[in-house]
Amino acid sequence: MSTAVRTAPAARVVDAVKVYGTGDTEVRALDGVSVGFHAGRFTAIMGPSGSGKSTLMHCAAGLDTLSAGSAFIGDTDLSALDDRRLTLLRRERVGFVFQAFNLIPTLTVAENITLPLDLAGQRGDREWIEALVDTVGLRDRLHHRPGELSGGQQQRVAVARAFAGRPDVVFADEPTGNLDSRSGEEVLSLLGRTVRQTARTVVMVTHDPVAAAHADEVLFLADGRLVDRMPDPTAERVLDRMRLLSQSEDGDRARLLAQSPDGVNSPGKRGT
Numbered sequence: 001m002s003t004a005v006r007t008a009p010a011a012r013v014v015d016a017v018k019v020y021g022t023g024d025t026e027v028r029a030l031d032g033v034s035v036g037f038h039a040g041r042f043t044a045i046m047g048p049s050g051s052g053k054s055t056l057m058h059c060a061a062g063l064d065t066l067s068a069g070s071a072f073i074g075d076t077d078l079s080a081l082d083d084r085r086l087t088l089l090r091r092e093r094v095g096f097v098f099q100a101f102n103l104i105p106t107l108t109v110a111e112n113i114t115l116p117l118d119l120a121g122q123r124g125d126r127e128w129i130e131a132l133v134d135t136v137g138l139r140d141r142l143h144h145r146p147g148e149l150s151g152g153q154q155q156r157v158a159v160a161r162a163f164a165g166r167p168d169v170v171f172a173d174e175p176t177g178n179l180d181s182r183s184g185e186e187v188l189s190l191l192g193r194t195v196r197q198t199a200r201t202v203v204m205v206t207h208d209p210v211a212a213a214h215a216d217e218v219l220f221l222a223d224g225r226l227v228d229r230m231p232d233p234t235a236e237r238v239l240d241r242m243r244l245l246s247q248s249e250d251g252d253r254a255r256l257l258a259q260s261p262d263g264v265n266s267p268g269k270r271g272t
Contacts, residue, residue, distance in 0.1 A: 006231055009036030009037055009038050009039075009072075010037055010038065010073070010074065010168045010200075010201035011036070011037045011060050011071075011073050011074075011169045011201065011203065012034075012035065012036035012037065012060075012071070012072050012171040013033055013034060013035060013056065013059060013060050013066070013069060013070065013071045013072075013167065014034050014069055014070045014071075014072070015032050015033075015068065015069035015070070016029060016030045016031060016032070016033040016034065016036055016056070016059060016060075016066050016068075016069040016071065017030055017066060017068035017069050018030040018052075018055050018059055018064070018066055018067050018224075019067040028224055029052045029055040029224055030052050030055055030056060030066070030224045031052075031060065031223065031224035031225050032069070032225065033052070033056060033069075033078065033221070033224070033225065034069075034226070035056075035219060035226055036183055037169060037201055037203050038201065039058070039168075039199060039200075039201055040113055040195060040196075040199040040200070040245060041201055041202075041216050041217065042191060042192050042195045042201075042202045042204070042214065042215045042216045042217075043194065043201075043202070043203050043204070043215055043216065043217050043218075043219060044099060044204045044205075044206055044211065044212040044214075044215035044217070044218045044219070044233070045057060045203065045204065045205045045218075045221065046113065046205075046206060046207065046212055046218055046219070046220055046221070046238065046242060046244050047207075047220055047221035047222055047245065048222060048242070048245055051221040051222050051223065051245075052077075052118075052221050052223075052224040052225075053221050054058050054173065054205055054260065055124060055224075056205075056240075057077075057137050057171055057173060057205045058101055058223065059071050059119050060203065060227040061090070061094055061096070061169075061171045062081075062086050062089065062090050062094065063090075064080045065078075065079070066079070069093070072169055073089060073094060073169065074093070074168055076089065076093075077135050087168050091116060091119070091120050091165075092120065092165060092167075093167050093168045093169075094167050094168065094169060094170075094171065095161075095162030095163055095165065095167040095169070095170035095171070096162055096170070096172075096173075097155070097158050097159055097162045097170060097171070097172040097173070097175045097191075098158070098172075098173050098174075098175070098234075099173060099174040099175065099176075099177040099178050100178065101146070101151075101154045101155055101157075101158050101178070102158065103146040103157055103158060103161075104146075105145060105146050105147055106145070107145065107146075108143050108144065108159050109138055109141050109142050109144055109145075109146075109147055109149070110142040110143065111204070112157050112161055113129065113132070113133070113147070113157060113160045113161045113164055114129065114164055115161060116160075116161065116164060116165055117165055122164075122165070124164060124165065125166065127229060128164075128220075129160075129167060132160045132163055132164060135160075135186075135190070135193065135194055135197060136156040136157070136160045136190060136194075137156065137158055137190075138153065138157065138160065141153060143257050144151075150179075150181070150183065151178060151179050151183055151185060152179055152182070152183025152184075152186050155176075155179060155183070155187045156186070156190060157192060159175075159187065159194065163194060163198065163200060166200075167200065168200075168201065169200070169201040169202070169203060170200060170201065170202045170203070171202075171203050171204075171205075172191065172202060172203070172204040172205070173204075173205050174189070174205060174206055174207070175187055175188075175204065175206075175210055176188060176206070176208065181210075183245065184208075184210075184211065188211055189214065191204070191214065192214050192215075195216075202215075209235045209236075209238035209239040209242065210235045212233055212235070212238045213233050213234050213235040213238060215233060216231070216232070217230065217231045217232075217233070218230040218233045218238055218241075219240070220241060220242075220245060222245050222248070227245070228230060228241060238263075241262055
């Protein structure tokens with residue numbers, strides 16, 4: 001990959017801070033995170049429960065707003081957009097794959113794939129869409145409805161839909177959470193293959209080390225901070241790193257409780 005491509009992330013956050021609530025109910029979900037997601041790369045985000053991984057994805061995708069710092073899609077600062085322009089940006093430049101598939105049951109596979117384009121009143125690139133259909137292996141299912149497909153096939157439809165509009169970046173939130181291991185493996189291989197074949201960008205939140213091992217790089221969050229990165233991950237190395245993070249969290253919690261006069265103070269509230 002050329003240096004020119006790497007210097008222009010498809011998405012990034014800079015000094016990202018996200019705070020929910022105030023006073024005693026304050027939750028600091030992100031605490032000064034800066035990271036870029038480059039074109040043609042598949043990145044997984046991992047961390048213990050409450051580490052801020054889902055919050056990071058939501059803010060980077062423009063589904064939620066930051067309390068401080070900046071989020072960009074390409075060179076576009078999301079904080080500078082009003083609701084209408086932000087909706088248009090998400091529709092035209094961002095794709096989403098969710099755990100629950102989110103297909104329309106009354107539409108065919110072909111209609112579900114092109115739904116975002118149809119809603120935007122766009123014809124789309126037919127050659128691109130035809131190539132996507134072949135990439136996800138659904139050529140013989142185009143006239144079926146979601147209820148006639150397996151879970152893995154439904155998620156493949158969702159993947160094709162996410163890429164149909166040639167987005168700058170696709171965000172995937174636990175995309176294999178509702179799938180058995182075999183179907184999950186197929187969807188993860190599909191995501192990786194699509195990144196390589198189309199030079200698009202995928203950012204995936206997952207709790208599964210096996211899923212994360214399909215990525216080019218894994219980012220690890222803890223307490224709302226970026227604490228580690230792992231290029232060329234394997235499931236074993238990711239699992240070991242997650243164990244260390246969990247042990248560190250348990251140790252921090254125990255130390256705070258030991259320092260508390262009454263032994264019941266909370267070690268702090270965190271994001272998801």
